[in-house]
Amino acid sequence: MKIFVAHSSNFDFKNKLYVPLRGSELNSQHEILLPQEGAIEEITREMINGCDVLVAEVSAPSLGAGIEIGWADAAGVPVIAMYEKDLRPSFSIDNAVTDRFEYENSSDMLTQLAASLSKFQ
DSSP states (O other), rough: EEEEEHHHHHHHHHIIIIIHHTSSHHHSEEEEOOOOOOSSOOHHHHHHHHOOOEEEEEEEEEEHHHHHHEEEEETTTTEEEETTTTTTOGGGGGTTTTTEEEEEEEHHHHHHHHHHHHHHH
């Protein structure tokens, strides 16, 4: 599957998201697009529409991630929202999210993400 990962830039995405994802089995099983890794110059609606799933890390609010979630929802691309335990994501994403989960650490995040992704294969 082709997976776009949306997130806030006010979140330690490199250590809490990019490093675990790239080091996981999911990285070899799927094409994962990480927007601030350097390979993506501009995020477009067409790019997101061409994905099979959008995974949104919503622990911190983000206008950009919210727009990307909206694009995915409008195109019928499933949206998986995930957030750190004890944090409350914005209620505004509720109507656009296909699946969601709370995680305790990187290992838990990867386990739950794999289970959530399996619903869309």
